[in-house]
Amino acid sequence: METTSLKIADLNFSKEVTNYYPEILTDEALDFIVALHEKFNAQRLSLLEKRKELQKYFDKGNLPEFPSETKTIREGDWKAGEIPEDLQDRRVEITGPVDRKMIINALNSGARTFMADLEDSTAPSWKNVMEGQRNLIDANKKTISLTDAKRGKSYQLNEETAVLLVRPRGLHLNEKHLLVDDQQMSGSLVDFGLYVFHNTKTMLENNTAPYFYLPKLEHYLEARWWNEVFNFAQDYLEIPKGTFKATVLVETITASFQLDEIIYELKDHIVGLNCGRWDYIFSYIKKFRNHKDFVVPNRDQVTMTSPFMDAYSKLVIQHCHKRGILAIGGMAAQIPIKNNDRANAAAIEKVRKDKEREVMNGHDGTWVAHPALVEVAMTEFNKHMPQANQLDVSRDDVQITEKDLVEIPKGTVTEAGIRKNINVGILYMEAWLRGYGAVALYNLMEDAATAEISRTQLWQWLKNEVVLEDGRKFNMELYIDIFDDEVEKILTEYGESNIKKNTRFELAFKLFDKLAISERFEEFLTLPAYKYL
Numbered sequence: 001m002e003t004t005s006l007k008i009a010d011l012n013f014s015k016e017v018t019n020y021y022p023e024i025l026t027d028e029a030l031d032f033i034v035a036l037h038e039k040f041n042a043q044r045l046s047l048l049e050k051r052k053e054l055q056k057y058f059d060k061g062n063l064p065e066f067p068s069e070t071k072t073i074r075e076g077d078w079k080a081g082e083i084p085e086d087l088q089d090r091r092v093e094i095t096g097p098v099d100r101k102m103i104i105n106a107l108n109s110g111a112r113t114f115m116a117d118l119e120d121s122t123a124p125s126w127k128n129v130m131e132g133q134r135n136l137i138d139a140n141k142k143t144i145s146l147t148d149a150k151r152g153k154s155y156q157l158n159e160e161t162a163v164l165l166v167r168p169r170g171l172h173l174n175e176k177h178l179l180v181d182d183q184q185m186s187g188s189l190v191d192f193g194l195y196v197f198h199n200t201k202t203m204l205e206n207n208t209a210p211y212f213y214l215p216k217l218e219h220y221l222e223a224r225w226w227n228e229v230f231n232f233a234q235d236y237l238e239i240p241k242g243t244f245k246a247t248v249l250v251e252t253i254t255a256s257f258q259l260d261e262i263i264y265e266l267k268d269h270i271v272g273l274n275c276g277r278w279d280y281i282f283s284y285i286k287k288f289r290n291h292k293d294f295v296v297p298n299r300d301q302v303t304m305t306s307p308f309m310d311a312y313s314k315l316v317i318q319h320c321h322k323r324g325i326l327a328i329g330g331m332a333a334q335i336p337i338k339n340n341d342r343a344n345a346a347a348i349e350k351v352r353k354d355k356e357r358e359v360m361n362g363h364d365g366t367w368v369a370h371p372a373l374v375e376v377a378m379t380e381f382n383k384h385m386p387q388a389n390q391l392d393v394s395r396d397d398v399q400i401t402e403k404d405l406v407e408i409p410k411g412t413v414t415e416a417g418i419r420k421n422i423n424v425g426i427l428y429m430e431a432w433l434r435g436y437g438a439v440a441l442y443n444l445m446e447d448a449a450t451a452e453i454s455r456t457q458l459w460q461w462l463k464n465e466v467v468l469e470d471g472r473k474f475n476m477e478l479y480i481d482i483f484d485d486e487v488e489k490i491l492t493e494y495g496e497s498n499i500k501k502n503t504r505f506e507l508a509f510k511l512f513d514k515l516a517i518s519e520r521f522e523e524f525l526t527l528p529a530y531k532y533l
C-alpha cells in the first residue's frame, strides 16, 4: 500500500497541551494523520499561495471568469456518482457545533440530516476539537448521553435520528497543537483524519458512511486536493473508493465560476453543493475590496434576493441537477425569540419565506440553525416538494452570465450599519475567544461567517472613505469616534471590573480594531484570533 513507503515523521504536541486525549490520539490514529500531513500538507500550503496570486489579479481591478482551460468539462455530458440512500432526501438539515448536548439535540431534532460543525460555528480550541471528536465517536456508536444535574435534565438519542455529516475546518486553518517537524498540522486534515479513522467501521456497520461538508473552497484544484485526500484515506483504511461522500459549500465568489469543475474533480464522492450565503457575501466583499467604487451596502440590505445572490443560488441549482447531485439551500439568520410571541412569529415568518423561496427555486433541501425551526422548514418543503428531491427540475430557463454573478447590490451605508458591525463584531469575537463559535445576538445567529462580513465591510468602507447616507464621509476620524463610543457602551453595559475579570473584551476590542483599520487586510479573522484561543 502507498502508505508503507511513507516515512512517518515525529509528531509533537505544542507546549500548551496538557490533555492528550489518549482515546482519540492513539498511536494508530496519529500515524494516520501524520501520513495525511506528509502527503498533503505541502499541497495545501501551495493552494493557499495560489489564492494570494489570484488576489493580486483581482486587486488590479479584474473580475473572475469562467475558466478557459476547463471549457470541455463545462460542455461535456457527464454525471457525478451515486447518491446513497440515506442522503437522497435532505429536505431539512440542522447545523451546529460539536458540543455534546447540541449533537444530541440536533440528532433528535426531526431534521433529516445534521451537519456537525468544526468550522464556522466552532471556535477551534484544543478542548472543543478533541471533545468534539469524542462526541462524534459516541454519536456514531449511539451511546452519546449527557446529564445536566443543575437543570435535572438528561439527554440520550431517540430511536430515529438525523443522518450525520461533518464539516472539518477550512484549508486556511492550522491545528497549532499538533506539530510535525515543527510545522503546524492542517485543521482540515486533523478533523477529517481523526473522524474517518475512528468512525468509518462503525458507520459502515450502521449502513451509512462518513459524509462531509467541505467549506470555503476557492478553486477546483482545492476540490481535486480533497478528492485525493479521500482516495488516500479510503486506501489506507482499506475501503472502496467512493465510500466517503462530500457536499461542497459554494461560499466563495470564485467557486461560483467553477461549479462544474468542482463537481467534476470530486465526481466519485460528491453528492451535493450548498449555498453558504454568509461566507459568500464575505468572500464577495473580500475579493473585490481593492476595486475602485466597489461598495456593498449595510449588511442587512444584502439578502438572497439581491441580484448577485439570486443569480448564484439559481446557478448552483442548475449545475447540480445537470450533474445529478443535490442543491442544498442556506441559513436564514433568524432564531426563535423567547418571551415575545409577536416578535417570534415575525422571525419564524421570515424563515418560512426564505425556505419557500428556496424550494420554489428548485433547492432540494435547506439549513436551519435551531431545533425549533425544523418544523417551519419541513412544512414548507413538504408542501412544495412531496418527492425526495427535485433532481428532475433542470432550471434550464435560467441564464446566468459572469456579469450577473458580480452585480453590486444597491443600497446605503449608514452610521447605524457601522455601529452594528462594530458592536456585533466585538461581541462575537469576545465569545469566540472564550470558546463559543456560534452565539445568539439580537435574536440572530452569529458565527464566524457573519462576523467576517461585519469586519470586512468596515475595512472596505474605511479604505474607500465611503459616503454615508447622510452625506458624511466615513474616514478614520469618524471611525475612531464611533468605535470608542461603541466600546464605551459595552464597558457600561458589562461593568469595567467585570469585563477585566470575567470576559475577553479587552482583547476583542484590540483585535477587532486592528482587523478593521490595518493597512494589510487579514484573510480570515480567525487567523490572528487563533493565537489567543
Ligand SMILES: CC(=O)SCCNC(=O)CCNC(=O)[C@H](O)C(C)(C)COP(=O)(O)OP(=O)(O)OC[C@H]1O[C@@H](n2cnc3c(N)ncnc32)[C@H](O)[C@@H]1OP(=O)(O)O
Residues within 6 Å of the ligand: 094, 095, 096, 097, 101, 102, 103, 105, 106, 117, 120, 121, 278, 279, 331, 335, 336, 368, 369, 370, 371, 438, 439, 440, 444, 445, 446, 447, 449, 450
Ligand atoms: C454561516 C453558517 O455557517 S451557518 C452554520 C453554522 N452555524 C450554526 O450551526 C449555528 C447553529 N446554532 C447555534 O449554535 C445556536 O442555535 C445558537 C448559539 C445560535 C443559539 O443557541 P442557544 O442560545 O442555546 O439557543 P436556545 O437557548 O434557544 O436553545 C434552546 C435549546 O435548543 C438547543 N439548540 C439550539 N440550537 C441548536 C442547534 N443548532 N443544534 C442542536 N441544538 C440546538 C439548545 O442546546 C437548547 O437545548 P436545551 O433546551 O436542551 O438546553
Ligand SMILES: O=CC(=O)O
Residues within 6 Å of the ligand: 120, 249, 251, 275, 276, 277, 278, 279, 280, 330, 331, 449
Ligand atoms: O457556511 C455557511 C455560510 O453561510 O457561510
Ligand SMILES: [Mg+2]
Residues within 6 Å of the ligand: 120, 215, 249, 251, 276, 278, 279, 449
Ligand atoms: Mg460558511
